[in-house]
Amino acid sequence: MALRPSFVVLPISSSSRAHKPTRGPRPICSAASAAHDNALLIRAAEVADYSAGHTAPHPNFGCVIARNDEVVGEGFLYAQGTKCAELQAVEAAGELARGATAYLNMEPGDCYADQTPVSSLVQAGISRVVVGIRHPLGHLRGKAINFFRNEGVRVDVVGEDLPCKKMEKALRSCLLVNAPLLYRAAFHVPFSVLKYAMTLDGKIAAISGDASWVSSRLSRGRVFELRGRSDAIVVGGNTVRQDDPRLTARHGGGHVPVRIVMSKSLNLPEEANLWNTRDAYTIIATQRGARKDIQEKLAKKGVEVVEFDMLNPRDVMEYCCSRGCLSVLWECGGELAAAAIGCGVIHKVYAFIAPKIIGGRGAPSPVGDLGMVQMSQALDLIDVSHEVIGPDILVSGFLHPIPDLSPVIPSVHETAALDPAVSPYESKIIFFYKTWDPFGAFSNFSPHSISMPDEAGDFCMWPTVEHYYQAQKFVAVDNPLAKSLIEEIKRAKSPEEAARIGRKFQREHPELVHPDWDTIKIDVMYRGLRCKFSTHSHLNSLLRSTVGFALVEASPHDLFWGGGRDGEGLNYLGRLLMKLRSEILNEAAPDS
Numbered sequence: 001m002a003l004r005p006s007f008v009v010l011p012i013s014s015s016s017r018a019h020k021p022t023r024g025p026r027p028i029c030s031a032a033s034a035a036h037d038n039a040l041l042i043r044a045a046e047v048a049d050y051s052a053g054h055t056a057p058h059p060n061f062g063c064v065i066a067r068n069d070e071v072v073g074e075g076f077l078y079a080q081g082t083k084c085a086e087l088q089a090v091e092a093a094g095e096l097a098r099g100a101t102a103y104l105n106m107e108p109g110d111c112y113a114d115q116t117p118v119s120s121l122v123q124a125g126i127s128r129v130v131v132g133i134r135h136p137l138g139h140l141r142g143k144a145i146n147f148f149r150n151e152g153v154r155v156d157v158v159g160e161d162l163p164c165k166k167m168e169k170a171l172r173s174c175l176l177v178n179a180p181l182l183y184r185a186a187f188h189v190p191f192s193v194l195k196y197a198m199t200l201d202g203k204i205a206a207i208s209g210d211a212s213w214v215s216s217r218l219s220r221g222r223v224f225e226l227r228g229r230s231d232a233i234v235v236g237g238n239t240v241r242q243d244d245p246r247l248t249a250r251h252g253g254g255h256v257p258v259r260i261v262m263s264k265s266l267n268l269p270e271e272a273n274l275w276n277t278r279d280a281y282t283i284i285a286t287q288r289g290a291r292k293d294i295q296e297k298l299a300k301k302g303v304e305v306v307e308f309d310m311l312n313p314r315d316v317m318e319y320c321c322s323r324g325c326l327s328v329l330w331e332c333g334g335e336l337a338a339a340a341i342g343c344g345v346i347h348k349v350y351a352f353i354a355p356k357i358i359g360g361r362g363a364p365s366p367v368g369d370l371g372m373v374q375m376s377q378a379l380d381l382i383d384v385s386h387e388v389i390g391p392d393i394l395v396s397g398f399l400h401p402i403p404d405l406s407p408v409i410p411s412v413h414e415t416a417a418l419d420p421a422v423s424p425y426e427s428k429i430i431f432f433y434k435t436w437d438p439f440g441a442f443s444n445f446s447p448h449s450i451s452m453p454d455e456a457g458d459f460c461m462w463p464t465v466e467h468y469y470q471a472q473k474f475v476a477v478d479n480p481l482a483k484s485l486i487e488e489i490k491r492a493k494s495p496e497e498a499a500r501i502g503r504k505f506q507r508e509h510p511e512l513v514h515p516d517w518d519t520i521k522i523d524v525m526y527r528g529l530r531c532k533f534s535t536h537s538h539l540n541s542l543l544r545s546t547v548g549f550a551l552v553e554a555s556p557h558d559l560f561w562g563g564g565r566d567g568e569g570l571n572y573l574g575r576l577l578m579k580l581r582s583e584i585l586n587e588a589a590p591d592s
Contacts, residue, residue: 034166036069037103041132041158044103045173047076047085052177053229054079054255054494056326058436059135059181061117063089064103065096065126072096079255079494080435081445081464084108087120098125105174107135107157108144112448113441114538118144121153128154130162132174136185139438175402180326183347186403189317190325192345194337195226196366197352197392204334207360209242215352218390223331224249226350230257230329232283232320236336237263246273247331248280256280256500257329260320262336264311266291268298277302278508285319287311302507304557313340322556322565324434338368341379347400349381353393430546431554432574433562441539442551442577444469445495448539450531465528466495470502472524473513482512525561526576533580543581544588551577 041064048062055061055077063085065073073096075088086108090097108117121129129148134157135141148155158167158174175182180191197215198204205211213220227233228249239245240261247259259274264287274282275298284298288307295305308315313336320328330340340346351366372378381397388394432439435446444466451459452468455475462468471489474482485505492498506513514520533540553573555562561573 034162036066037130037156037162038167038170040064040066040069040071040101040103041105041130041167041170042173043071043074045105045132045170045177047074048105048177050076051078053231053257053327054496056080056231057181057184057324057434059106059109059178061085061108062105062177065089065093065100066103067093067096067100072100079496081443081447081466081495082493083447084112084117084120086117090120090124090126093124097121099127100125101128101130102126103130105132105177107131107133107141109135109137109140109436110143112446113542114536115144115147118147122148122151126153128156131155131157132170133158133178136182137436140436179348179402182403183400184321184326187344187347188321189314189345190231190320190328191347192317192328192330192340193226193230193348193350194330194332194340194346195223195350195352196331196337197223197354198366199354199356199358201357201359202365203358203360203363204366205242205364206358207363209364211243214356215354215392216390219352219354219392219394222352222389222394226329227257228255230327231325232258232260232328234260234262234316234328234330234332234336234340236332237261237265237268238333238335239331240268240272240274244269244273245331246280255496258283258325260285260316260328262286262311262313262316262332264290266294268294270294270297275301275303278504285311285316312343313345314343317343317345319556319565334365334368337366338370341367341399342370348398349396351395352389353395355391428549429552430549431552431563433554439542439546439551441542442553442573444528444573448532448536450528450535452528452531460490462490462528463492464495464498465525465532467492467498468528469521469525470498472521473502473506473517476514477512479512481509485512522572522576525573526580529576529580533584540584543577544584546581547585550574551581 044062044064046062047064048060051060051062058077058080061077061084063075064071073089073091073093075085075092077085086102086104089102093100102121110117131145134145135143145155145157156162158164158171164171183189183191196204197219199214204214227247233247235245235247249255249257256279259280259282261268261274261282261284263284266284266286268284281304283304283306285306285308286295288309290307299305306319308319317328330337330346332340337346379399381399382401384395384397386393386395430439431437432442434440435443440446441448445464447464449461449463450465450468451461454460462471467489471486474485485501489498489501492501533543551574552571553562555569556565558564559569561571563569563571563574
């Protein structure tokens with residue numbers, strides 16, 4: 001894996017904000033300039049790929065700033081709620097950004113509610129922006145491009161202002177790096193990859209069921225990389241019984257994929273590696289009413305059980321989509337793989353072929369019965385590639401072509417979560433969940449810092465409300481580990497990592513948690529929200545603009561702060577925001 005780019009951050013002078021280049025006639029696109037644009041846009045896609053596995057459900061964003069075809073700054077979106085790629089690239093380029101060209105694999109989105117991704121480039125004096133693909137979300141598509149052009153910045157979009165034929169490789173790179181988003185947009189399910197390792201004679205295990213190990217250590221390393229780029233990993237109950245896997249990424253990064261077990265009968269062992277939720281979260285998807293005794297035992301271990309009326313891969317993937325998943329890796333057996341393919345939710349295949357022969361008429365194969373009886377019915381892979389990994393061969397390809405950008409994605413309104421205090425037929429509801437939604441700045445993960453007093457009364461800066469909230473769990477506890485946890489949470493690179501640290505230690509070390517946490521946590525949250533919306537004036541205006549609307553945090557799984565999957569949640573975050581909105585309006589109202 002390539003190393004992440006590193007640049008010296010230089011200050012940006014205030015004089016750069018006055019630069020507004022005027023759009024002149026568009027020059028003829030020469031072969032040389034097209035080649036430079038092609039190469040630099042491919043580089044932007046490569047930089048964007050560093051985001052993979054961290055940003056869901058955001059796109060993978062990369063920005064490359066070049067001056068005289070020399071790269072002077074790069075940046076990529078690390079995770080939801082962190083500094084945007086464009087601002088990072090501008091900070092790296094410093095004064096060299098003036099008059100330079102910015103290459104963006106995708107049109108910028110706005111998770112700041114103040115257009116930081118585009119305004120940072122304009123204020124730095126960027127004279128030209130090259131965009132690989134437009135943003136696929138309806139409420140963001142074309143918005144940044146129009147902003148640039150209204151500010152006098154020249155914008156070239158591949159396929160519109162730049163010919164596709166000359167920019168074919170760059171366009172392909174930009175599509176591939178955000179394939180998960182585009183598949184999710186078109187099919188309303190996460191981008192799903194089926195991965196398996198098999199012998200030369202097509203077996204994934206011996207007749208006894210033993211599968212350790214089909215592929216080489218090098219191939220297994222690649223699998224860990226695939227896991228680290230995924231938001232969830234799916235297996236069936238038989239895999240748990242036979243292999244007792246851990247399904248960890250083992251890549252040392254901040255992102256940990258959720259582990260999902262699909263089991264209709266819940267015929268599962270009471271003890272298994274997947275029930276250890278210290279380092280990775282586990283969800284069991286099952287049929288409604290299945291073995292309540294096992295459900296209760298697993299719930300006590302921290303495993304989440306989600307019931308479906310009829311358990312099938314498509315419904316599970318639609319549920320994962322509602323949780324914000326972009327990419328899912330299937331590491332299941334042949335029967336579940338066939339069911340997933342049959343439901344149309346598998347989009348790409350990674351097959352590791354080992355130079356071994358195991359034989360066995362009853363030995364399992366990677367894909368079970370698909371009901372096909374003639375070779376002409378076989379499913380052909382598209383865009384097939386081959387790679388030698390040690391002694392093995394990796395064959396990969398798509399089952400469906402990368403979707404066209406024309407579909408408009410419903411954003412957060414895909415979810416059915418409702419405030420239970422509001423009628424389900426009430427239309428005046430604003431849902432928010434992820435930071436890229438139209439009101440995503442209401443999320444605790446939005447990248448808006450707050451300054452709050454500590455125990456000694458000294459003010460400390462917190463990157464997000466989520467950082468502050470998670471750290472307060474361990475305040476006023478006379479224990480060195482609790483104090484070190486507060487600092488660790490404050491330094492977390494993203495709100496997702498801050499939340500993971502806080503939740504993990506709250507679960508594993510309840511003795512470190514503030515003794516009255518359940519009593520004070522709502523007040524703690526409210527103090528953080530008040531600071532956020534008083535510090536950032538544009539957020540204050542955004543909240544006031546929602547008068548007359550119910551606010552619902554549309555998390556399908558958080559039944560306390562969110563609205564829940566079917567409106568069964570308490571929606572405390574939405575309620576606190578509505579309370580804060582009322583206070584702000586009352587403070588602004590003239591005395592009667």
